[in-house]
Amino acid sequence: MTQANAYEQYMLELINIERAKVGSQPLAFDGDLxxxxxxxxxxxxxxxxxSHTGVGGSSPGDRMKTAGYIFSGSWSWGENxxxxxxxxxxxxxxxVLQLHTMLMNSSGHRANILNNNFREIGVGFEVGQYQxxxxxxxxxxxxxxxxNPFLTGVAFDxxxxxxRYDMGEGLSNFTVSAKNNTTGAITTTQTTLAGGYELELAAGNYTISFSAPGFTTTTKQASISTKNVKLDLIDPVGSNTINGTSGPDTLQGTTNSDIxxxxxxxxxxxGNAGNDRIDGGTGNDRIIGANGSDTLTGGNGQDTFVxxxxxxxGVDRISxxxxxxxxxxxxxSTFSGLSTGQLPIAAFHIGTGAHDNTDRIIYNSSTGALLYDADGLGGTGSQLFAQLxxxxxxxxxxxxII
Structure with missing residues (x-):
């Protein structure tokens, strides 16, 4: 089971826009798919x-089952x-946009994208050397x-x-709660790193709340029948908001989660403590997330992320x-064993993990993960410290290194 990254979330948003135009139910992500x-x-x-024929001669349905997706009742599948x-x-x-356009311009692929019978989706966007x-x-x-049907959507700034959702706008770690207005039963989940969420819900009327540290809780109503329902959270209001001026400022967050x-x-x-969201705006800014899992945006200019x-x-996300x-x-003090100054080329590697004993900072270009390995192939293992x-x-x- 995997979590959709921002590119995959963006493609789902494009798909659901097209489905809404023809009255098809929105699709919800499934980790196995x-x-x-x-x-x-x-x-x-x-x-x-x-090819649609994959590893070991597998069909798309075979691969979905292997990943853990369970087909039961009246089931169906398709692949583009x-x-x-x-x-x-x-x-x-x-x-991502061009691939979506190509698929929509093909009648067979478009039929899958718009098929109202489908309820869930998995999107695998990968980049690499092909021929x-x-x-x-x-x-x-x-x-x-x-x-049951799904309540699905995305939280974004x-x-x-x-x-509309664009790259870098997703809001992670929002708690999404659905309270059945009749029974009082509550179902909860959290938005992913890319901002998406999905909740399987029985038919009924629900009070939906979106909450996160540093934000005012947003409450909406949703009615679930036999089809999926899409409910997005757009531009939530921050409860601890600090604003700079048009000139140079030194701004300090609180011990809470600030915007x-x-x-x-x-x-x-x-940012100080808490899970902060920091946007430098224009200018050449120096942004320090400090403690907590922060979302850092430099904006225009030449910015330094500390x-x-x-x-x-915590793991900071640089958007x-x-x-x-x-x-x-x-x-x-954190990245011990590295000398002050520019990171040596021998200490940097692009991949999923260290490939020799000199690697210290590793960038997984497929996921955007930044990893630190204290001893390369020494056996300590790598640790996620930031997300691009x-x-x-x-x-x-x-x-x-400072």
Whole structure:
């Protein structure tokens, strides 16, 4: 079972927009379907194969079952696959949009995307060397089994005010609670790193609440019948909000979970404790998440993100890191064994883990994970310390030890 990343969440939002146009029920993510889709995309890249027939001669339905999805009652499944070579600009949101357009322009693939019988989906978006190209692959696994309908949606900070989810806008770790207005039964879940959620609910009327530290709880109503229902949380109101000015500011968060806006100027922003959301705005900002699992956004300008607390203290997410403009500072007190200054090229590796004894900072370009390994292949193992958007360009020159 895997969790959808931001690119996969973005593709689901594109799919559900199209389904809404024709009156089809919105699709909800399923972790097992996501695992089967991601595994098939990875397998196609690794074997230079583009086919619905997968590892060991498997069919899409076989792979969904292998991943743990249980078909029962009146069930069905379908699969779409597509690929293209990657291209400018930096980042992969354009590739996701183009792959979606390609599938919608194909009658057979469009039929799967719009099929009102399907209730759940997994999306596997992967990038890698395919034949002579760097390819962007997607597998979409659609399914229906004997479940109740789902309440599904995404929580996001609509920075461009288009009322649609875009890369870097997802809000993680919101608690979503559905209280049955008749029985009082409560079902809860949390939004993922990409901001999505899904709740399987019996037919009835529900009071839905979205809550997170530092935000005012938002309450909505939803009626569930026989089909899935989509309910998004857009631009929640922060309860601990700190605003900078148009000039240079030094801003300090509280011990609670804060929302901090630097606005204009070259700001220094320290989140202090709590799970903060910090947006530097314009200017060349220095952003320190400090304790907690923080969401850090530099905004326009050349920004510095400082990671200076113990890894066990939380995982910060940098939503808009750009290798062209930004830099990450790592504290020696946490990243021991590294000398002050630019991270040596031998200490940096792109992959899922260390590949030799000199590797210390590891970037998983498929997931966006930044990992620290204290001894390379020495057996200690790597630890997740920060999260970037998948597919962004990262090199050793983006890191300085302070």
């Amino acid at each position: 996501n695992e089967s889709a991601e595994n098939h995309s990875t397998w196609m890249i690794a074997t230079d194969t583009f 696959i597509a690929w293209m070579s990657t291209r400018a600009p930096t980042g992969l949101q354009d590739e 002579a190209y760097e390819g962007a692959f997607v597998t979409q696994n659609f399914a229906k089994t004997n479940t 609509d920075r461009d005010d288009d009322l 901090i806006f630097g606005n204009g100027g070259n700001d220094i922003i320290n 990671l200076n607390t113990p890894i066990s203290g 808009d890191f750009s290798s062209l403009d930004d830099v990450i500072h790592l504290a020696r 958007s998948p597919g962004v360009i990262v090199t050793n020159t983006d890191f300085y």
